[in-house]
Amino acid sequence: MSDAAIARISYPDSKAFQSMIEALSKIIDEVSMKLGPEGARIRALDPAKIALIDIKLPPSAFLEYSVEEEASIGFNVANFLKLLKRGKRGDRLEIEAKGDRVTIAIVGDVVRRYTILNLDVIEPEIPEARFSFNASATLLADLVKNAIRDAEAVGDTVEFEAPNDSEFYIRGVGPEGSGAETRLTAETGQLIEYNVSEHSKARYSIDYLKHVLSLTKVADLVTVEFSTDAPLRLGFSLPGEGRVEYLLAPKLE
Amino acid sequence: MSTARRIPWVVKYRPRKVDEVADQDEAKKLLLPWIEQWLRGSRPAKRAALLYGPAGCGKTSLVEAIAREKGLELVEMNASDFRRREDIDRVAKVAASQTSLFARGKIILLDEVDGISGTADRGALDAILELLEATRHPVVMTANDPWSPQLRPLRDASLLVRFKRLGLRDTVSVLSRICKAEGVECDPEALRVIATRSEGDLRSAINDLQAIAEAYGRVTKELAQNLVRYRDRQYDPFEVLRKIFMSKYAWQARQAATHSSVDHEMLMEWLNENIPAQLTDPEDRWRAYEALSRASVYMGRIKRTGAWDLLSYVYDMVGPGVAFSMRKTRFKWTKYSFPQRILVMARTKKTREVREALASHLARRLHTSRSTVKSDIIPFLQIIFRHKPEYAARLARGLDLTEAMVKYLAGPVANDVLRHLRSRRH
Numbered sequence: 001m002s003d004a005a006i007a008r009i010s011y012p013d014s015k016a017f018q019s020m021i022e023a024l025s026k027i028i029d030e031v032s033m034k035l036g037p038e039g040a041r042i043r044a045l046d047p048a049k050i051a052l053i054d055i056k057l058p059p060s061a062f063l064e065y066s067v068e069e070e071a072s073i074g075f076n077v078a079n080f081l082k083l084l085k086r087g088k089r090g091d092r093l094e095i096e097a098k099g100d101r102v103t104i105a106i107v108g109d110v111v112r113r114y115t116i117l118n119l120d121v122i123e124p125e126i127p128e129a130r131f132s133f134n135a136s137a138t139l140l141a142d143l144v145k146n147a148i149r150d151a152e153a154v155g156d157t158v159e160f161e162a163p164n165d166s167e168f169y170i171r172g173v174g175p176e177g178s179g180a181e182t183r184l185t186a187e188t189g190q191l192i193e194y195n196v197s198e199h200s201k202a203r204y205s206i207d208y209l210k211h212v213l214s215l216t217k218v219a220d221l222v223t224v225e226f227s228t229d230a231p232l233r234l235g236f237s238l239p240g241e242g243r244v245e246y247l248l249a250p251k252l253e
Numbered sequence: 254m255s256t257a258r259r260i261p262w263v264v265k266y267r268p269r270k271v272d273e274v275a276d277q278d279e280a281k282k283l284l285l286p287w288i289e290q291w292l293r294g295s296r297p298a299k300r301a302a303l304l305y306g307p308a309g310c311g312k313t314s315l316v317e318a319i320a321r322e323k324g325l326e327l328v329e330m331n332a333s334d335f336r337r338r339e340d341i342d343r344v345a346k347v348a349a350s351q352t353s354l355f356a357r358g359k360i361i362l363l364d365e366v367d368g369i370s371g372t373a374d375r376g377a378l379d380a381i382l383e384l385l386e387a388t389r390h391p392v393v394m395t396a397n398d399p400w401s402p403q404l405r406p407l408r409d410a411s412l413l414v415r416f417k418r419l420g421l422r423d424t425v426s427v428l429s430r431i432c433k434a435e436g437v438e439c440d441p442e443a444l445r446v447i448a449t450r451s452e453g454d455l456r457s458a459i460n461d462l463q464a465i466a467e468a469y470g471r472v473t474k475e476l477a478q479n480l481v482r483y484r485d486r487q488y489d490p491f492e493v494l495r496k497i498f499m500s501k502y503a504w505q506a507r508q509a510a511t512h513s514s515v516d517h518e519m520l521m522e523w524l525n526e527n528i529p530a531q532l533t534d535p536e537d538r539w540r541a542y543e544a545l546s547r548a549s550v551y552m553g554r555i556k557r558t559g560a561w562d563l564l565s566y567v568y569d570m571v572g573p574g575v576a577f578s579m580r581k582t583r584f585k586w587t588k589y590s591f592p593q594r595i596l597v598m599a600r601t602k603k604t605r606e607v608r609e610a611l612a613s614h615l616a617r618r619l620h621t622s623r624s625t626v627k628s629d630i631i632p633f634l635q636i637i638f639r640h641k642p643e644y645a646a647r648l649a650r651g652l653d654l655t656e657a658m659v660k661y662l663a664g665p666v667a668n669d670v671l672r673h674l675r676s677r678r679h
Contacts, residue, residue, distance in 0.1 A: 047343070047344045048328060048343070048347040049326055049348060049354065050348060050351045051354075205351065229352070231354055249352045250352055252350055252389040
């Protein structure tokens with residue numbers, strides 16, 4: 001084998017990358033990043049198969065994106081996260097795959113370079129999910145984060161309800177009828193985009209929603225999509241380009 | 254040699270449909286309606302199914318085939334993944350309380366639950382029981398040996414589905430199907446040899462077939478006879494008993510005894526229970542129990558002195574010793590049963606505890622030994638308590654007995670005694 005790099009990419013913000021890896025680390029131990037002409041993609045299904053993180057970064061999201069052919073970089077999420085934590089805001093992240101090694105460089109005032117083994121991660125079979133949602137809301141990420149934190153104070157379940165296309169409720173459901181409610185309306189401008197085709201209501205596990213809260217640090221807006229007793233999709237648009245989607249199965253009563 | 258990635262045939266030819274799972278019709282008849290009841294949305298009384306049977310007979314394959322055929326998601330955990338409570342809570346319990354992302358339902362499969370030990374993994378067992386309480390989806394467990402005492406709570410909560418060792422014909426037919434699909438020249442006689450030596454373990458039969466086919470490009474009887482060995486297997490107690498009683502040679506009986514999936518003491522219980530069922534001639538029974546009691550004497554010495562080298566003689570006694578007691582009785586097929594002694598002991602565990610507590614309580618007060626209390630005092634107390642509730646209440650107070658002890662002594666009239674006891678207190 002030649003020593004030529006099979007892939008070299010450079011991402012402008014190592015901290016944003018860290019947020020994504022942090023979310024991954026909550027649901028899975030090892031993951032593989034696929035590099036192809038369409039960009040980088042990471043898909044991870046948690047062991048209980050109820051949550052799916054799907055990260056898509058097109059080539060334009062990178063400062064440098066030279067990928068000769070399809071490549072795959074497998075790594076231990078917790079270890080990778082440890083390396084990324086050494087970086088500072090504004091640092092650049094460079095990843096280079098060569099043979100069975102991957103070099104990760106965090107480039108700021110100083111250059112930190114780490115070499116790790118490219119793991120052969122067995123990819124889980126994940127069907128391409130096609131879903132239709134009856135309610136879809138785009139709102140500020142901080143609002144969602146705070147509503148979930150409020151809900152957490154009373155219990156382990158959060159309920160999303162979209163009764164009509166002007167109101168949106170995020171409720172914490174606790175034992176014996178205790179609860180916390182956040183009401184968002186279109187008039188106050190909290191709901192930037194809001195479409196409801198049918199009254200929808202569903203409950204989800206707070207523990208699992210918390211897994212992706214780290215992404216609210218980098219994404220300003222979040223799209224919440226759901227239907228009655230059906231999976232929830234959270235979409236985070238990353239600065240520059242790129243998107244993270246989080247699918248979560250509903251709780252059964 | 255081809256450079257294509259080598260896939261084990263056991264994976265490549267995994268059954269995809271329920272019909273493709275070899276035999277096990279009785280198991281299918283039990284399991285399928287149970288799964289269908291879940292799918293109709295009503296939770297069956299038994300939340301879990303425990304599939305048990307020897308290795309390689311299709312337990313996991315059947316679950317996988319059902320999931321595939323019914324379009325269900327399979328959330329699978331192996332024994333090594335669920336040694337700790339957190340692991341079960343993190344995966345199985347979470348999966349059990351949410352719907353599936355991609356499928357219309359799911360099956361939670363805990364493979365090889367007999368791999369968890371009762372003491373070291375206590376937390377894991379409790380977590381599984383909690384899972385069964387809470388689950389909204391069918392939970393299926395598999396085990397080779399479901400009779401170990403630590404699995405009792407799981408057994409009680411589950412639908413028990415027994416898988417049999419596969420018969421020769423079923424094994425041969427699967428093997429020849431694979432030969433055809435692989436385009437390998439196989440002698441039917443060779444397949445019979447492989448199947449016989451696999452003893453109903455289809456997985457090992459397929460592995461043996463693949464090993465020969467890939468090394469030699471064809472499978473002949475001669476190759477099979479030279480290459481395929483009987484594996485060191487463990488047999489469940491039913492099989493061990495049958496093998497012991499059917500042995501023609503001493504070594505066969507001994508091998509059966511040493512390859513038991515239950516330990517030697519449990520095996521002695523099984524023999525104790527089933528010797529009279531199998532041996533109808535009184536003298537044969539006498540000889541068999543002689544051998545068994547000799548084994549018990551060795552066990553006693555082992556326990557007292559720690560001389561484990563005597564264990565070898567225990568096996569000689571329970572295996573050949575019992576087998577060759579059979580001189581007049583002719584072997585005939587007998588239905589063996591689980592040792593009643595163990596069932597009774599389990600059922601009476603609480604009562605025996607109270608009796609022990611009562612014995613040591615009274616022994617201290619009456620300055621006598623616990624065994625004297627049990628043999629000479631408790632029987633009389635029981636008569637008094639059952640016939641003279643009022644006097645009994647005075648005794649109970651004088652002897653400072655707890656409510657559990659009073660209940661034990663008074664049996665059906667416990668409430669009368671307790672009422673007297675309470676009215677005197679005030």
